[in-house]
Amino acid sequence: MAGKTLYDKLWDSHVVRCDDHGTCLLYIDRHLVHxxxxxxxxxxxxxxxxxxxxxxxxxxxxxxNVPTTSRGRGIEDPVSxxxxxxxxxxxxxxxxxxxKMDDPRQGIVHVIGPEQGATLPGMTVVCGDSHxxxxxxxxxxxFGIGTSEVEHVLATQCLIQKKSxxxxxxxxxxxxxxxxxxxxxxxxxxxxxxxxxxxxAIEFGGxxxxxxxxxxxxxxxxxxxxxxxxxxxxxVDDKTIAxxxxxPLAPQGALWGQAAAVWRELRSDPDAQFDRVARLDAAAIKxxxxxxxxxxxxxxxxxxxxxxxxxxxxxxxxxxxAALSYMDLPPRTPVTDIRLDKVFIGSCTNSRIEDLRAxxxxxxxxxxxxxxxxxxxxxxxxxIKRQAEGEGxxxxxxxAGFEWREPGCSMCLAMNADRLQPGERCASTSNRNFEGRQxxxxxxxxxxxxxxAAAAIAGRFVDIRELI
Amino acid sequence: xxxxxxxxxxxxxLDRPNVDTDAxxxxxxxxxxxxxxxxxYLFDEWRYLDHGEPGMDCTDRPRNPDFxxxxxxxxxxxxxxxxxxxxxxxxxxxxxxxxxxYGFRVIIAPSFADIFYNNCFKNGILPIVLxxxxxxRLFKEVSATPGYELAxxxxxxxxxxxxxxxxxxxxxxxxxxxxxxxxxxxxxTLQHVNEIKAYxxxxxxxxxxxx
Ligand code: SF4
Numbered sequence: 320m321a322g323k324t325l326y327d328k329l330w331d332s333h334v335v336r337c338d339d340h341g342t343c344l345l346y347i348d349r350h351l352v353h354x355x356x357x358x359x360x361x362x363x364x365x366x367x368x369x370x371x372x373x374x375x376x377x378x379x380x381x382x383x384n385v386p387t388t389s390r391g392r393g394i395e396d397p398v399s400x401x402x403x404x405x406x407x408x409x410x411x412x413x414x415x416x417x418x419k420m421d422d423p424r425q426g427i428v429h430v431i432g433p434e435q436g437a438t439l440p441g442m443t444v445v446c447g448d449s450h451x452x453x454x455x456x457x458x459x460x461x462f463g464i465g466t467s468e469v470e471h472v473l474a475t476q477c478l479i480q481k482k483s484x485x486x487x488x489x490x491x492x493x494x495x496x497x498x499x500x501x502x503x504x505x506x507x508x509x510x511x512x513x514x515x516x517x518x519x520a521i522e523f524g525g526x527x528x529x530x531x532x533x534x535x536x537x538x539x540x541x542x543x544x545x546x547x548x549x550x551x552x553x554x555v556d557d558k559t560i561a562x563x564x565x566x567p568l569a570p571q572g573a574l575w576g577q578a579a580a581v582w583r584e585l586r587s588d589p590d591a592q593f594d595r596v597a598r599l600d601a602a603a604i605k606x607x608x609x610x611x612x613x614x615x616x617x618x619x620x621x622x623x624x625x626x627x628x629x630x631x632x633x634x635x636x637x638x639x640x641a642a643l644s645y646m647d648l649p650p651r652t653p654v655t656d657i658r659l660d661k662v663f664i665g666s667c668t669n670s671r672i673e674d675l676r677a678x679x680x681x682x683x684x685x686x687x688x689x690x691x692x693x694x695x696x697x698x699x700x701x702x703i704k705r706q707a708e709g710e711g712x713x714x715x716x717x718x719a720g721f722e723w724r725e726p727g728c729s730m731c732l733a734m735n736a737d738r739l740q741p742g743e744r745c746a747s748t749s750n751r752n753f754e755g756r757q758x759x760x761x762x763x764x765x766x767x768x769x770x771x772a773a774a775a776i777a778g779r780f781v782d783i784r785e786l787i
Numbered sequence: 788x789x790x791x792x793x794x795x796x797x798x799x800x801l802d803r804p805n806v807d808t809d810a811x812x813x814x815x816x817x818x819x820x821x822x823x824x825x826x827x828y829l830f831d832e833w834r835y836l837d838h839g840e841p842g843m844d845c846t847d848r849p850r851n852p853d854f855x856x857x858x859x860x861x862x863x864x865x866x867x868x869x870x871x872x873x874x875x876x877x878x879x880x881x882x883x884x885x886x887x888x889y890g891f892r893v894i895i896a897p898s899f900a901d902i903f904y905n906n907c908f909k910n911g912i913l914p915i916v917l918x919x920x921x922x923x924r925l926f927k928e929v930s931a932t933p934g935y936e937l938a939x940x941x942x943x944x945x946x947x948x949x950x951x952x953x954x955x956x957x958x959x960x961x962x963x964x965x966x967x968x969x970x971x972x973x974x975x976t977l978q979h980v981n982e983i984k985a986y987x988x989x990x991x992x993x994x995x996x997x998x
Contacts, residue, residue, distance in 0.1 A: 332993075335986045336979060342961040344979060346986055348997050356879065358820035367973070372983075375998075384818065398818040398841055405820050442997065449878040449902060463902055465880035466822075467909035467972070475976045477983060481959065513805055514872040517901060547875070549901050570996035578996045613805050634870060638804050734814045753809045753876060755832050 322588025324485045325554055326520040329460035329585075333443050335477055345480045348442040350472050352379035352415065353428045354406040355734070356447030360470035361409040371413050372476040378437050379410050379417040382427045383734045387697050387724035390421050399735065413473075426700025426726040429453040429667035433537065434700055436566025440555045440582040445472060450667050450750065452543040455552035456536035457559055458585035460520070462549040484518055484594040486548070487587075489525035494601040497784045499677065500535030501669060501748065501767035503527060503599075504542040505607035509617040511597055516548030519595065522587060523553050527601035533562040534673045541668045542750050545614040554586030606783050608654050609752045609765040611642035616752070618654060620770070620782045626650035645754055646762050647742070655780050657764070658690060661745040662775040663757070664721075665697030666731035669748035669768045675707050678772035679715045681786060687720035688778030694721045695737065697729040721775070733758045746774040789911040790969030794892050795938040796865030799855055800929045806869060807876035808903060812885040816841050825881055826888030830856060860933050868925055869896040873914075874903025883910045893939050895946070897922045908962045909972065913941060915956045941967055 337343040384399035394400040410417035418424045432438040438454040444461035447469040454461035543551025570578045605619035627639035698704040713723045730737040731749040739761025752763040816828045827845040836849040850857045873896040897919040907914045929935045938947040946954045
């Protein structure tokens with residue numbers, strides 16, 4: 320019999336029961352909660368007179384609506400304020416641990432889970448948020464769910480699921496200097512498309528992935544959903560275990576040794592069978608920039624914006640035309656000619672300490688270009704912010720003309736006050752370049768933190784390889 | 788959840804691939820703590836020429852005449868015809884809530900994003916996957932024929948065109964069962980309380996650090 324994939328192992332260890340058609344009850348170890356997708360779920364619980372099944376499995380944090388300017392004044396927008404207050408009161412009513420807005424541990428839900436050790440290898444991790452795939456970087460089965468499922472997990476600690484197919488995405492060899500996890504994942508999405516992973520759980524493997532830091536692995540898994548797959552994951556190794564040791568919610572003492580021994584087995588067996596295998600040569604990956612309104616619309620920084628006339632498929636051609644018109648870009652524009660209005664460094668994709676360090680290295684001793692109206696750095700959590708300040712990164716950014724903000728989702732989706740104005744063009748380290756994502760009429764180009772930093776200094780895109 | 792058996796309804800074609808849930812219902816409306824009232828803001832940025840905010844009265848807002856939902860011939864549509872990868876992006880259940888609140892009960896596309904597809908069933912919307920060639924043909928027929936209606940029969944798993952052509956579609960038996968009977972998932976899962984507890988007992992032995 321063939322061996323098991325990592326996904327097979329994670330799935331099998333969480334099945335409570337299955338019916339004849341393969342519809343299963345899957346046990347959920349960790350449920351992360353934020354303010355946007357939970358109010359209706361808590362309301363549902365109350366209406367049905369139900370209680371959370373296992374309170375300790377939940378961890379809540381407000382992140383989408385919180386201001387990134389001083390927290391002292393609270394939230395100005397009354398609708399946002401009510402949503403955050405609703406999370407506070409639901410958590411208080413049901414006894415769920417919440418890192419409130421003024422807690423130093425507050426931050427983006429997918430950043431604080433790993434930071435606290437709330438995410439552990441071998442777990443099933445869910446959250447009412449598609450970027451829950453981030454947590455797969457730890458050899459966990461992690462995926463986003465809708466609000467009805469949030470209620471289902473709260474009430475039963477289970478989800479009704481069918482098993483996905485197995486896909487291996489292998490990034491072979493070594494990338495060139497200056498190429499980051501963000502470039503790797505954008506290149507993957509450019510290659511397989513935004514629906515390329517639909518129906519699959521993707522395991523990322525190969526030398527380039529193994530050599531990534533844990534933070535880089537989180538960046539890759541984060542954007543699995545942009546490749547169409549709900550869950551992305553990476554095998555456990557020494558780096559995974561070292562990262563988690565002594566985290567507040569990680570096991571301690573004898574239990575730690577016991578857990579770590581089990582976690583080391585969390586990788587695909589050598590003879591495991593995948594339904595699909597895709598490969599990418601790491602050495603061929605260049606710094607990536609998205610040009611359109613879907614994350615698959617990416618090119619290398621030394622390339623040009625594509626010409627829809629060269630696309631054979633009618634539906635794709637029309638989509639390209641619509642994207643270029645929205646982005647206000649003529650076909651064949653060299654990427655390095657694209658001038659920017661704003662720069663955003665943050666989001667659950669790229670707001671961790673290594674991201675901030677990478678951006679600060681580029682920025683140090685330089686100034687943000689005159690045509691840049693605003694350059695924001697939004698750390699992923701209060702603890703990251705503190706750490707960065709301890710390293711002096713805040714000074715580097717502020718002296719260069721960046722704004723140094725409080726943690727949250729911020730201009731990744733512009734639910735708080737941080738947003739693009741209509742027509743503004745932004746280099747962003749976030750994960751979605753959809754129409755209006757960063758503000759109605761705003762135009763988003765997805766890039767790595769170093770590329771965003773370099774773009775802020777030059778006022779247009781530059782090839783990061785020329786700066787290092 | 789309202790059950791779904793059969794529906795004959797007007798079809799509106801939304802001719803672009805990769806329609807994401809940010810487009811279906813923009814983020815400012817996600818601040819609501821209710822499940823209802825999203826219909827007027829469905830596709831807000833495409834539908835209106837001004838900027839929408841939660842709570843706005845939409846009756847007098849300037850409409851985008853080029854957006855298909857604003858064309859009179861599609862008024863009252865119950866079936867949305869879409870392209871590949873419909874519902875990609877964010878997991879927001881506000882997207883199916885908005886579609887349902889507007890009046891859609893069926894969405895037909897060559898493919899859907901996983902989370903959105905799943906969310907539809909939880910809200911009494913039937914997402915139907917048909918082969919790309921058939922969807923392409925339906926797009927042509929719909930635009931060529933004012934008042935074009937399709938008849939959808941979930942128990943029989945068929946879609947019937949005005950010309951009487953019958954097309955079959957696949958659907959997971961459990962999801963079909965829940966939708967046809969309007970069943971609440973949580974109630975069904977709670978029939979297995981003992982199995983969940985037994986699992987937890989076993990798991991506490993194997994992996995005590997998880998509890
Ligand atoms: S940072 Fe952006 S993608 Fe991540 S959870 Fe927040 S809004 Fe979603």
